[in-house]
Amino acid sequence: MVKEWGFSTRAVHAGTEGQPEGATNPPIVASAGFAFDSAEEGFQRFAEGKGYVYSRYANPTVRAVEVRLASLEGAGEALLCASGMSAIAMALLGSLQAGDHLISEGSIYGGTISLLGQLFPRLGIEVSLVDTLDRAQLEGALRPNTKTLYLETPGNPLLKILPLKELAAWAADRGLVTIVDSTFATPYLQRPLQLGCDLVVHSATKFLGGHGDLTAGLVAGVRERIEPLRTGWQRLFGPVLSPFEAFLLGRGLATLPLRMERCCASALAIAAFLESSSAVGRVYYPGLPSHPQHAIAARQMEKGFGGIVAFEMASGFEGAVATLDSLRLISRVASLGDTRSLIMHPASSSHRLLSPAERAALGIGGGLLRLSVGLEEVEDLIGDLRQAMSSYS
Ligand code: PLP
Numbered sequence: 001m002v003k004e005w006g007f008s009t010r011a012v013h014a015g016t017e018g019q020p021e022g023a024t025n026p027p028i029v030a031s032a033g034f035a036f037d038s039a040e041e042g043f044q045r046f047a048e049g050k051g052y053v054y055s056r057y058a059n060p061t062v063r064a065v066e067v068r069l070a071s072l073e074g075a076g077e078a079l080l081c082a083s084g085m086s087a088i089a090m091a092l093l094g095s096l097q098a099g100d101h102l103i104s105e106g107s108i109y110g111g112t113i114s115l116l117g118q119l120f121p122r123l124g125i126e127v128s129l130v131d132t133l134d135r136a137q138l139e140g141a142l143r144p145n146t147k148t149l150y151l152e153t154p155g156n157p158l159l160k161i162l163p164l165k166e167l168a169a170w171a172a173d174r175g176l177v178t179i180v181d182s183t184f185a186t187p188y189l190q191r192p193l194q195l196g197c198d199l200v201v202h203s204a205t206k207f208l209g210g211h212g213d214l215t216a217g218l219v220a221g222v223r224e225r226i227e228p229l230r231t232g233w234q235r236l237f238g239p240v241l242s243p244f245e246a247f248l249l250g251r252g253l254a255t256l257p258l259r260m261e262r263c264c265a266s267a268l269a270i271a272a273f274l275e276s277s278s279a280v281g282r283v284y285y286p287g288l289p290s291h292p293q294h295a296i297a298a299r300q301m302e303k304g305f306g307g308i309v310a311f312e313m314a315s316g317f318e319g320a321v322a323t324l325d326s327l328r329l330i331s332r333v334a335s336l337g338d339t340r341s342l343i344m345h346p347a348s349s350s351h352r353l354l355s356p357a358e359r360a361a362l363g364i365g366g367g368l369l370r371l372s373v374g375l376e377e378v379e380d381l382i383g384d385l386r387q388a389m390s391s392y393s
Helices: 007-013 039-048 062-074 084-095 110-123 135-141 164-173 225-239 243-253 257-276 293-300 314-326 355-363 380-386
Strands: 078-083 101-105 126-130 146-152 177-181 199-203 217-221 282-283 308-313 342-344 368-372
Touching: 007 062, 007 126, 007 257, 062 078, 062 243, 078 084, 078 101, 084 110, 084 146, 084 177, 084 199, 084 217, 084 225, 084 368, 110 126, 110 146, 126 135, 135 257, 146 164, 164 177, 164 199, 217 225, 257 282, 257 308, 314 368, 314 380
Parallel strands: 101 126, 101 146, 146 177, 177 199
Antiparallel strands: 078 217, 199 217, 282 308, 308 368, 342 368
């Protein structure tokens, strides 16, 4: 693999070389264990960590996709996990222990907020959720035992954009590890490691897989940070990716640039349509000049602003429910980053476990809808939204 090849070339080729029988796609190696030719060879494979032993340790199909993802993220190493949540847990547990303190951006995926707020205190890990755009809040949250800064940009569901270069530099000056969830952007649009962050995590269930047919997660960074996660946390907690899922993920990655270009163009057109609709109170899309962090997004997201648009119905919860029920093309599904367009109501799904006060503090109201723009004709998507909102326009 030539390192200098462009992103789209690497999205197709990286990690696919040297397959058995000249296969162009790394085959699905559905094997829990790998036979040793002799006892001595078995001793060596265990002792030196070279060669395959057991699929909870490593699997060739999974490995091929890790090589491709490391190349796309510009990372020394990548670790695939069974889901985005397990990737986040591995990355965080690898940098924290009982008695440590974590500062996290507050406007992030609800599952992560629940992990940090409900489970981490039971492990003796202190957590502060802050507005990381507010430097005074960030400084004020620092404690002598603060070890890690956790970010997500664009944030789920309000598309808050965080300046990664500045925040990673702030954290590095204070000796903190910076971890970023870059799920909404994918490495096609944003590469946090190049901006100074230490680890990037993804729900690969979303745009990386891209077809709504798998669950997977990714952690990427320098080898020294990834290998302890692989040989320690993942091997012993066990959330590994199955080779079948890895095969689908690898197939999805080949079209990532094409899919993201289409999503970005359609999402921008839909965001502009929604902004012009009297049924809509507010639109959240980093590509709109009206977005409060549009300038940061334009600097940081290299090729576009992503495929997720959130909007607040002017008529609140009632209008959101009526719109959801009236859609004919866009599917009511609690996921994102699929070939088909998906819509959901964050207050009752991804952020359901938060208290009403916590949701209100984040700005997640009953009238908020989050749209994941798929690959359909954009005119058809706008037409579906227009007819669904017609009684409120
Ligand atoms: N991160 C973000 C931004 C998400 O939106 C999600 C799920 O929606 C996750 C992480 C969790 O990923 P998974 O569902 O693959 O565990």
